[in-house]
Amino acid sequence: MGVLENKSRARTFYKYLSKVYDRVNPFIWNEEMRDEAIAKLDIEPDDHVLDVGCGTGFATEGLLEATEHVYGLDQSAHQLEKAYAKFGKRGPVAFHRGDAERLPFKDDTFDVVWSSGSIEYWPNPVDALEECRRITKPGGRVLIVGPDYPSQSVFQKLADAIMLFYDEDEADRMFEDAGFTDFEHFIQQNRPGSPKAITTIARVPE
Amino acid sequence: MKEDLMDIICCPLDKHDLDLEVDERDDEEVLAGSLVCTECGESYPIEDGIPNLLPPDMREDAPA
Numbered sequence: 117m118g119v120l121e122n123k124s125r126a127r128t129f130y131k132y133l134s135k136v137y138d139r140v141n142p143f144i145w146n147e148e149m150r151d152e153a154i155a156k157l158d159i160e161p162d163d164h165v166l167d168v169g170c171g172t173g174f175a176t177e178g179l180l181e182a183t184e185h186v187y188g189l190d191q192s193a194h195q196l197e198k199a200y201a202k203f204g205k206r207g208p209v210a211f212h213r214g215d216a217e218r219l220p221f222k223d224d225t226f227d228v229v230w231s232s233g234s235i236e237y238w239p240n241p242v243d244a245l246e247e248c249r250r251i252t253k254p255g256g257r258v259l260i261v262g263p264d265y266p267s268q269s270v271f272q273k274l275a276d277a278i279m280l281f282y283d284e285d286e287a288d289r290m291f292e293d294a295g296f297t298d299f300e301h302f303i304q305q306n307r308p309g310s311p312k313a314i315t316t317i318a319r320v321p322e
Numbered sequence: 323m324k325e326d327l328m329d330i331i332c333c334p335l336d337k338h339d340l341d342l343e344v345d346e347r348d349d350e351e352v353l354a355g356s357l358v359c360t361e362c363g364e365s366y367p368i369e370d371g372i373p374n375l376l377p378p379d380m381r382e383d384a385p386a
Contacts, residue, residue, distance in 0.1 A: 191376060205371050206351055210327060213374040220334040220366075220375035 145233060145261065145313055149304045150178045153232070153315050157257055159183050163227035168216050168248065169234025173199030176209055179230060187226075189214045216244040221251040228252070232261035245294035252320045258296070262287075264303055264312035287316055297321060323352050323373050333359035333366075334377050340366070 154175075159165060159182035167176045170188035172195055179186050180203075189212045190196050196211060203209045214220045216231070216238055229248045238244045248258045262282060282290065284301050291299050299318035305311075328342055338361035346354040357366040357373060367374050374381070 189375075191380060193382075196372075210323065211372050212323075212331075213372060213376050214334060215377055215380055218334040218377050220331050220373075222330055222332045222337070225330045 145174075145304075146306055147178070149306065149313065150175055150232070152304065153259060153261060154178050154182055156317060157182075157228055157230075157259060159228055164225070165228040165230060166221070166226045166251070168219070168229060168231040168244075169237075170199060170209075170211075171195040171233065173202050173209070175230060175232045177202065180208060184208060186210075188212065189216075189219070191215055217247060219247040219251055223250055224253045225251045226253065227256045229256070229258045231259070235260055235262040242290050242293045245290060245296070249295055249318075249320055254320055254322045256320045258318045258320065259315065260318075261304075261313050261315045264314040282314065284314065287314060291316060291318055295321075323368060323371055324350065325352060327373070331357070331373065331375065333362060333364060334375050335359070335364060336361050338362070 159179070161183055162185065163183045164185040164187070165179050165183055166187045166189065167179060168189055170176045170190050171192070173188065176186060176188050176199065186208065187210045188196075188199060190199070191213060193213065196213065199209070199211065205211065212220065216234060217240055229252045231248070235241050235244070245258070245260070248260075252258055264283065287301050296318040298321070299316055301314055301316045304313045304315060325342070328340065331340060332338060333340060336359065338359055340357040341360055342352065342355060342357060344352050344355040346352075351371050352368055353371045355368045357368065357375070358364070359366075364378060366376075
């Protein structure tokens with residue numbers, strides 16, 4: 117069990133991470149990678165999109181360019197403060213506090229459920245993926261961005277100690293266990309040597 | 323939160339409908355109040371217009 121696989125520790129971690137997140141994050145996951153992933157979703161202007169673990173609102177901002185019906189959810193009040201500063205509490209995004217593994221939305225609510233940079237902190241990622249599937253309409257899409265398992269052993273040790281990382285085989289297993297049958301992964305990397313992101317787009321069965 | 327959000331939100335624990343109890347609102351939004359599960363009775367606060375739908379064990383005042 118990694119040190120962040122405990123929700124109160126994750127809360128404390130994020131309280132401090134939120135201070136620097138938007139400065140650190142672009143080295144791993146930048147606007148270009150984000151927009152490439154958003155483009156793969158073919159979001160229509162009247163689609164309703166939820167950003168699970170929206171944090172400071174980095175992906176939320178990109179999603180807002182595709183549709184005006186954007187919802188954000190995060191467990192961390194401190195992360196959300198940064199998002200409120202960008203969009204306002206009563207601006208274009210409907211924000212909620214909530215837990216990815218116990219989502220407060222009804223079945224078949226959203227056309228697209230997006231989550232980037234959050235799955236690595238979920239104690240039970242399959243539970244959260246099942247929840248994403250439940251709240252997405254049949255035929256809708258779930259997109260998850262996580263950190264690809266590093267190939268060098270020194271980073272593997274660090275990865276195993278700190279948080280969940282996964283390769284394509286592990287991603288296959290998680291998405292199958294969560295009830296998805298139709299999904300594909302792609303790997304994104306800012307530049308050679310920087311950490312890779314693994315992005316999965318899953319289609320919810322009709 | 324806008325009141326039409328009631329169409330899509332539910333109790334995070336048992337997924338049943340919520341009842342909205344309004345303490346304060348303006349022309350467009352509910353600013354303060356509670357969301358109460360019609361099944362289990364758990365109450366979720368609306369704080370400065372943001373619904374806090376964290377399960378009770380994850381709230382700030384929950385023991386770690």
